[in-house]
Each structure stands twice: as structure tokens, then as C-alpha cells.
Amino acid sequence: MSRSPQAKLHPVPVRAVQLTGGFWAQRQRLTIERSIPTLLTLLEEHGVVDNFRRLGSTTNYVQRRGPLYTDSDLYKWIEGAAWSLASKPDVKLEATIDQLVDVILAAQQPDGYLNTYWVEDRAGQRWQQQTGGHELYCLGHMIQGAIAYYRVTGKRKLLDGSIRFVEYLLRETGPGKQPLLTGHPELELALAELYRTTGDARYLKLSGYLLSGVEQERLKLRPSQLEYMFSGSPFVERTHFEGHAVRALYAATGAADYYLETGDAAYWKTLERLWADLVGGKMFVTGGVGSRASGESFGDSYELPNRQAYTESCAAIAGFLFNQRMLAATGDAKYTDVMERALYNGINSGMSLDGTLYCYRNPLASGGEKIRNPWYDTCCCPPNLQRTFAALGGYFYSTSKDGLWVHFFDNSKLDWKLESGTRIQTETKTGQPWTGDVEIVVSPEKAETFTLYVRIPSWSEKSVIWINGKPAEQKWTPNSYVALRREWKAGDQVRVALDMEPRLLRANPRVPEDYGKVAVQRGPLVYCLEQEDQPGTSVFDAAISMPAALVPEEKAGLLGGITVLHHKGLTFGSKVESAPLYSTKEWTARTPVDLTFVPYYVFHNRGPAHMEVWVPAVAAATVPKNQLAQ
Known part of the structure; x- marks a missing residue:
């Protein structure tokens, strides 16, 4: 193009x-x-x-x-x-x-x-x-x-x-x-x-x-x-x-x-x-x-x-x-x-x-x-x-007539040219998608004024940016590019701290399968419950207890090296399978259970297993009426 x-x-x-x-x-x-x-x-x-x-x-x-x-x-x-x-x-x-x-x-x-x-x-x-x-x-x-x-x-x-x-x-x-x-x-x-x-x-x-x-x-x-x-x-x-x-x-x-x-x-x-x-x-x-x-x-x-x-x-x-x-x-x-x-x-x-x-x-x-x-x-x-x-x-x-655009963050080196013809190299170091720290070293072959467009993802609600150790003056919002325009010299450093707080996503209420449920996201990754991580509890009987506390843990030896999310959740109990299909009673989730979420992309890498992304969300250990276990 x-x-x-x-x-x-x-x-x-x-x-x-x-x-x-x-x-x-x-x-x-x-x-x-x-x-x-x-x-x-x-x-x-x-x-x-x-x-x-x-x-x-x-x-x-x-x-x-x-x-x-x-x-x-x-x-x-x-x-x-x-x-x-x-x-x-x-x-x-x-x-x-x-x-x-x-x-x-x-x-x-x-x-x-x-x-x-x-x-x-x-x-x-x-x-x-x-x-x-x-x-x-x-x-x-x-x-x-x-x-x-x-x-x-x-x-x-x-x-x-x-x-x-x-x-x-x-x-x-x-x-x-x-x-x-x-x-x-x-x-x-x-x-x-x-x-x-x-x-x-x-x-x-x-x-x-x-x-x-x-x-x-x-x-x-x-x-x-x-x-x-x-x-x-x-x-x-x-x-x-x-x-x-x-x-x-x-x-x-x-x-x-x-x-x-x-x-x-x-x-x-x-x-x-x-x-x-x-x-x-x-x-x-x-x-x-x-x-x-x-x-x-x-x-x-x-x-x-x-x-x-x-x-x-x-x-x-x-x-x-x-x-x-x-x-x-x-x-x-x-x-x-x-x-x-x-x-x-x-x-x-x-x-x-x-x-x-x-x-x-x-x-x-x-x-x-x-x-x-x-x-x-x-x-x-x-x-x-x-x-x-x-x-x-x-x-x-990408490049544009006025600068360089950074779309995704990963450890990488770029060796290309601005549209002015000036050669430029960048080196990015980051722990994404597991950590929120990003460092970009910008090195044009000669000092030049241009705009570095750095994307602030929609999932990062509290982002911080420094240029050569000083807070950036520009304003930005999630799901936008922040335009960092200045004279750039070789070795200039941009640091970005992205907000990695786990988020609970809710679907539009017109999506019937997901009503009353939430999906877990941390950084760019959507998470799921997989059966192997929930011993003694069916993933289909589990619920997220609201307000939810999700605790990250780095697992270097699991599934190629991932960060899991732990949650003190609830379960509908072991009697769900033997209960009537339809009932006038209000279903409750009272039994505490330790839940472990893994990134969705790794599902079934340990073999076929029960798995789900959308999990019921309950408050005060109860489920809303008619919200039955899956």
C-alpha cells in the first residue's frame, strides 16, 4: 500500500x-x-x-x-x-x-x-x-x-x-x-x-x-x-x-x-x-x-x-x-x-x-x-x-507522511525509513502480554522532527508515558494513538506503563447465552476456565463471586510460560446434575471454590477438556432467579 x-x-x-x-x-x-x-x-x-x-x-x-x-x-x-x-x-x-x-x-x-x-x-x-x-x-x-x-x-x-x-x-x-x-x-x-x-x-x-x-x-x-x-x-x-x-x-x-x-x-x-x-x-x-x-x-x-x-x-x-x-x-x-x-x-x-x-x-x-x-x-x-x-x-x-506508527508491543527491532527518506531504527523491549512495561528506543540516522504514534489499547484505562524520563505532555485516552511530536535524536527513549488490571467484560443483554455472565480479560488476552485447573469442580458449575478479585500469578513452566489468574469463586455444588431440569426454586452458589483462569489461546493444549469463556457472575452468594447452572 x-x-x-x-x-x-x-x-x-x-x-x-x-x-x-x-x-x-x-x-x-x-x-x-x-x-x-x-x-x-x-x-x-x-x-x-x-x-x-x-x-x-x-x-x-x-x-x-x-x-x-x-x-x-x-x-x-x-x-x-x-x-x-x-x-x-x-x-x-x-x-x-x-x-x-x-x-x-x-x-x-x-x-x-x-x-x-x-x-x-x-x-x-x-x-x-x-x-x-x-x-x-x-x-x-x-x-x-x-x-x-x-x-x-x-x-x-x-x-x-x-x-x-x-x-x-x-x-x-x-x-x-x-x-x-x-x-x-x-x-x-x-x-x-x-x-x-x-x-x-x-x-x-x-x-x-x-x-x-x-x-x-x-x-x-x-x-x-x-x-x-x-x-x-x-x-x-x-x-x-x-x-x-x-x-x-x-x-x-x-x-x-x-x-x-x-x-x-x-x-x-x-x-x-x-x-x-x-x-x-x-x-x-x-x-x-x-x-x-x-x-x-x-x-x-x-x-x-x-x-x-x-x-x-x-x-x-x-x-x-x-x-x-x-x-x-x-x-x-x-x-x-x-x-x-x-x-x-x-x-x-x-x-x-x-x-x-x-x-x-x-x-x-x-x-x-x-x-x-x-x-x-x-x-x-x-x-x-x-x-x-x-x-x-x-x-x-506503519509509516505516514508525518511519522512512525506503533500498533502492537512486542520485543522487536525495526530497521526502515521515514517517508521523508530518513533511515530509522527502533528497538522495543517489553513483557507484553504478561506485563505492562514497554520501552521503545528511537534512533533516526539524523535528528529530525516527526510524530511517533503510540497506540494506547482500549484495555489500558490508566496508561503513563515518559520521554527520556520525563512525563509526556500530550493527552490521550484508551483506544487511541497518542501523537508524540518532537525533534527525535538517536537513543531517545519512550516508556509506556500499560494498565494490566484484569477486567470483567459483559455482553450486550441481547446476547442471550451470555446474560448474567462475564468474560475475563487481562491485557490483550481473553481468559477461560479449563477443567484441568479446577480439580473437584466442574467448570460448568463455577461462578465468579462479585465483586471479583483476580490475582495474577506467573507460571513459567505451564503451557509454554503463561500468567494465570486466581479467583475465590463459588460453585453451584455437586447436586446440579441430579437436580430437576426445571424447578421453581432459586438456584444459589454458596460453596467457595478456588478457580484458576488460563489464557483462551492455550485451551486444549493438554488434551480435550471441558472449557468455557463466559462464566456466571453472582453477588452475595446467590444467583438471580431463573439463572440456572449451564
């Missing part, structure tokens, strides 16, 4: 940020060293790579394996592996990617078309099942993987192959030709990125064509299809999020990219309306998205179930990307706040602490069913998580 006309903020390259230790460096290292290599082994074992080999080789391979969209899984893996090279160069991994690129392009048809499913006896069905064929979805991820690899290594073989496919589309499809539909939106944002990479405006125009819905009549789409796919009708006529959550949020991300390049006011008005719909009634406290397993879809506003929540990992990532574009357009911290909520909770939960198990869905309560698995036939989430964690540094900072 460095040249996007409507982008107020411009991301820094992934290679410009080094995570130097601590929370996210550990997750990124695990992604690079464990997750990426083991997933490639699984992609090989399940035939995903052979699906390409069989088309480009004279060797007799078995028939194609897996669902029709598996090509995209390999492309996403390549993107994640490419970003990992920006953080940790690896000659062997780069050679592996080069070999895979050759395998992929050997399967490309002479006219530029490339898909391992719609070939041979299915070749005559190309573009005939666009509502579910995933042809353009796979191409979108091919483009994104190719661009990532090109930006990191300068190698453009896969990028050129992607362009050949897009040129095929420009020749053979469009108004007056074969109509196009992204039954699963993804290509829209990939085309915007291809335009940014090549400067060819035809690619952006093609993205606008896909978003325009001009082919609705020719495609003869039903209202239910338009709702589910979140494509096929004019994007600017959308009033709320509906249908398949990942598709809808990818469509919105692509539309935001289109706005950033064109400035079309109708798109911005629609994007703001959709964002308000998302955060006003359709986003979980973990930043997860998608209420219904049926169709992996949004529900109605305030339909936010806990145990039945679908909350696909890919949907949380899609929401993260959507908010990143909205942030770039405005510099408004409310978008960063949503990004942070999703990243630390609903995205971070998607990969296990050992990097080999993944959540497809991330519910907010569990009866002990197995949720983490090493492989899914629909393997979209694992490589999506990998490309997110591998590229993390690129989301931490």
Missing part, C-alpha cells in the same frame, strides 16, 4: 522487523521451525503436491486426491514459507520452494489456465460451476503466494505464471464473454495486490468487475446464493454481513483494497456500514467470527453461541485483514483494537503450542470434544495461520 492514494498509513516490509524474543517471537519461531515443515510433509502425504505432478509428468501418478480446492493449500503454504524467509533465510527451504514452483508451473495449460481439478475429463466444465468450483479462489492464493515469494527473493517465476493465468482471464472472460463469479471471494484482494506489484491497471479493473455484480442476471443467481457467497451482486449494495463468514470478510477486504486504490466513496460508505454491523453484533469476545456450523456462516446480530460457535480460524484471519485495510485508510485505533483482539485470541488459538495441531473451529465453550487435529481434508486453516504468524512483523508498524 506504499503508493495507494487513499492509504493514510503504509505498512513496513516484513523483512524490516525482527522479532527478538518473547511472546510473538516464540510463536513465529515455532511456525518456521515446526509448523511449516510438518505441514509440507502432510501436503505430500495427502497427495496435494502429486495433484500437480501428475499433470506435468509422464510418470503414471494415481488419480487426483482431495477436495477440488486443495491447490490453494499449497499456494498458502508457499506464501507462509516465503514470509518465513524474510525473517529467517534458509537456503534449503528456498530450494524446496523453487522445486515446488517448477512442479506447479509444469501443470499449467498452454493458454495459461491452471487448476488440478478442472482438467482432463472435467476440462469441459470450466467456469460452469463458479458458485462452488473455487477456480478463482485458487488463483487468488496463487497470486498472493507468488507475490510474497517475489518480494522476499526477487524470483518471479511463480509470479509470471500467475500473470499468465490472469491474462487468460482478460482474454477469455468478462462482459460480452464468459461471465466470472468469485463463488469464494479471494481473487479480489489478490488482484489489487497484483496491480500494486506490477502497476498494470487492468488487474485492478478486473477486481472492480468482480465486485460490481454486473453479471448477476447472466449468471442467474438465486438470493440464497448471493447471501451465502457474499458475491455476485453489487458490493456497494450490501448492508450487513451474512452468509459464509470467510467469503464475506475476504470480499470486504478486497473491496477495501479497491477503495484504497480508487477512492470510490460508495465503497467506503459500504465498508463502514459493514464494519459497524460486525463489531456491533457479530464478533465474539475472542475476535472470532462465524456463529453457525451450517454454511460456516454469520448468524443474526447477537447470535453468538459459545459451545456451538463455529469461529473458523480462517474467519478470524479474514477479519484481521479487513481491519488492517480499514486502519490503513484512517489511522483509527478502533480497527487496531479489533486486530489485536483477534490476533492474540481467536487467531492465536488456532495453532497448538507445539506447532503441529490446528483448530478449524475455535468455540468459546467445550464439552471435551476433540478440536485440535494435525490435518483436515479441508486444510485451509493451517497454512493460513502459518502465513499470518510468519508475516507478523509487517503488521506491527
Whole structure:
């Protein structure tokens, strides 16, 4: 977005940020060293790579394996592996990617078309099942993987192959030709990125064509299809999020990219309306998205179930990307706040602490069913998580015409340049997300006046900032950026003390499952009760005693090193299971019990167990009438 006309903020390259230790460096290292290599082994074992080999080789391979969209899984893996090279160069991994690129392009048809499913006896069905064929979805991820690899290594073989496919589309499809539909939106944002990479405006125009819905009549789409796919009708006529959550949020991300390049006011008005719909009634406290397993879809506003929540990992990532574009357009911290909520909770939960198990869905309560698995036939989430964690540094900072923006706090070094051209280095040291102390050392190559924008999170109600040991003069509020404008010299120090007091969150009373309950948050992390930490008490019988006192304790040897929260709570007692389902009596929680909360992202890392995020809150050892034990 460095040249996007409507982008107020411009991301820094992934290679410009080094995570130097601590929370996210550990997750990124695990992604690079464990997750990426083991997933490639699984992609090989399940035939995903052979699906390409069989088309480009004279060797007799078995028939194609897996669902029709598996090509995209390999492309996403390549993107994640490419970003990992920006953080940790690896000659062997780069050679592996080069070999895979050759395998992929050997399967490309002479006219530029490339898909391992719609070939041979299915070749005559190309573009005939666009509502579910995933042809353009796979191409979108091919483009994104190719661009990532090109930006990191300068190698453009896969990028050129992607362009050949897009040129095929420009020749053979469009108004007056074969109509196009992204039954699963993804290509829209990939085309915007291809335009940014090549400067060819035809690619952006093609993205606008896909978003325009001009082919609705020719495609003869039903209202239910338009709702589910979140494509096929004019994007600017959308009033709320509906249908398949990942598709809808990818469509919105692509539309935001289109706005950033064109400035079309109708798109911005629609994007703001959709964002308000998302955060006003359709986003979980973990930043997860998608209420219904049926169709992996949004529900109605305030339909936010806990145990039945679908909350696909890919949907949380899609929401993260959507908010990143909205942030770039405005510099408004409310978008960063949503990004942070999703990243630390609903995205971070998607990969296990050992990097080999993944959540497809991330519910907010569990009866002990197995949720983490090493492989899914629909393997979209694992490589999506990998490309997110591998590229993390690129989301931490931005530049604007007047300065540098700090979005998230983690131990890191930035080596980039201000938009004035002045080289700048920063080093951040912090104990986030466990402690609230942050130190940022700012070192421009020469003394220069600019603004350092430091985000004050919504969860930090009492923040303090010092510059070179003196209190900052600027005023600020939670969920905003404090603008520190001055002449900065090498070695200038900014210290931030964030408020880490645990908070109890209450849902809107229109969310029926959470009425009378609270969720616990400390810093950016949402917490949960997991059965292993509550010996002798079912998590579903526990209640928070109000007013609540939550006491942090650092547990270096537990679950990779976490801070737990202890609470003197109450329980409904052991007779709940044997009690009548319905009763006229008032339920009471009288028995004291020691409760231990752990961060939500670590749930089920010790195996399947009962778990819940939203816990009944009771005062004076009683429960309000009709508030029964879960």
C-alpha cells in the first residue's frame, strides 16, 4: 500500500522487523521451525503436491486426491514459507520452494489456465460451476503466494505464471464473454495486490468487475446464493454481513483494497456500514467470527453461541485483514483494537503450542470434544495461520507522511525509513502480554522532527508515558494513538506503563447465552476456565463471586510460560446434575471454590477438556432467579 492514494498509513516490509524474543517471537519461531515443515510433509502425504505432478509428468501418478480446492493449500503454504524467509533465510527451504514452483508451473495449460481439478475429463466444465468450483479462489492464493515469494527473493517465476493465468482471464472472460463469479471471494484482494506489484491497471479493473455484480442476471443467481457467497451482486449494495463468514470478510477486504486504490466513496460508505454491523453484533469476545456450523456462516446480530460457535480460524484471519485495510485508510485505533483482539485470541488459538495441531473451529465453550487435529481434508486453516504468524512483523508498524506508527508491543527491532527518506531504527523491549512495561528506543540516522504514534489499547484505562524520563505532555485516552511530536535524536527513549488490571467484560443483554455472565480479560488476552485447573469442580458449575478479585500469578513452566489468574469463586455444588431440569426454586452458589483462569489461546493444549469463556457472575452468594447452572 506504499503508493495507494487513499492509504493514510503504509505498512513496513516484513523483512524490516525482527522479532527478538518473547511472546510473538516464540510463536513465529515455532511456525518456521515446526509448523511449516510438518505441514509440507502432510501436503505430500495427502497427495496435494502429486495433484500437480501428475499433470506435468509422464510418470503414471494415481488419480487426483482431495477436495477440488486443495491447490490453494499449497499456494498458502508457499506464501507462509516465503514470509518465513524474510525473517529467517534458509537456503534449503528456498530450494524446496523453487522445486515446488517448477512442479506447479509444469501443470499449467498452454493458454495459461491452471487448476488440478478442472482438467482432463472435467476440462469441459470450466467456469460452469463458479458458485462452488473455487477456480478463482485458487488463483487468488496463487497470486498472493507468488507475490510474497517475489518480494522476499526477487524470483518471479511463480509470479509470471500467475500473470499468465490472469491474462487468460482478460482474454477469455468478462462482459460480452464468459461471465466470472468469485463463488469464494479471494481473487479480489489478490488482484489489487497484483496491480500494486506490477502497476498494470487492468488487474485492478478486473477486481472492480468482480465486485460490481454486473453479471448477476447472466449468471442467474438465486438470493440464497448471493447471501451465502457474499458475491455476485453489487458490493456497494450490501448492508450487513451474512452468509459464509470467510467469503464475506475476504470480499470486504478486497473491496477495501479497491477503495484504497480508487477512492470510490460508495465503497467506503459500504465498508463502514459493514464494519459497524460486525463489531456491533457479530464478533465474539475472542475476535472470532462465524456463529453457525451450517454454511460456516454469520448468524443474526447477537447470535453468538459459545459451545456451538463455529469461529473458523480462517474467519478470524479474514477479519484481521479487513481491519488492517480499514486502519490503513484512517489511522483509527478502533480497527487496531479489533486486530489485536483477534490476533492474540481467536487467531492465536488456532495453532497448538507445539506447532503441529490446528483448530478449524475455535468455540468459546467445550464439552471435551476433540478440536485440535494435525490435518483436515479441508486444510485451509493451517497454512493460513502459518502465513499470518510468519508475516507478523509487517503488521506491527506503519509509516505516514508525518511519522512512525506503533500498533502492537512486542520485543522487536525495526530497521526502515521515514517517508521523508530518513533511515530509522527502533528497538522495543517489553513483557507484553504478561506485563505492562514497554520501552521503545528511537534512533533516526539524523535528528529530525516527526510524530511517533503510540497506540494506547482500549484495555489500558490508566496508561503513563515518559520521554527520556520525563512525563509526556500530550493527552490521550484508551483506544487511541497518542501523537508524540518532537525533534527525535538517536537513543531517545519512550516508556509506556500499560494498565494490566484484569477486567470483567459483559455482553450486550441481547446476547442471550451470555446474560448474567462475564468474560475475563487481562491485557490483550481473553481468559477461560479449563477443567484441568479446577480439580473437584466442574467448570460448568463455577461462578465468579462479585465483586471479583483476580490475582495474577506467573507460571513459567505451564503451557509454554503463561500468567494465570486466581479467583475465590463459588460453585453451584455437586447436586446440579441430579437436580430437576426445571424447578421453581432459586438456584444459589454458596460453596467457595478456588478457580484458576488460563489464557483462551492455550485451551486444549493438554488434551480435550471441558472449557468455557463466559462464566456466571453472582453477588452475595446467590444467583438471580431463573439463572440456572449451564
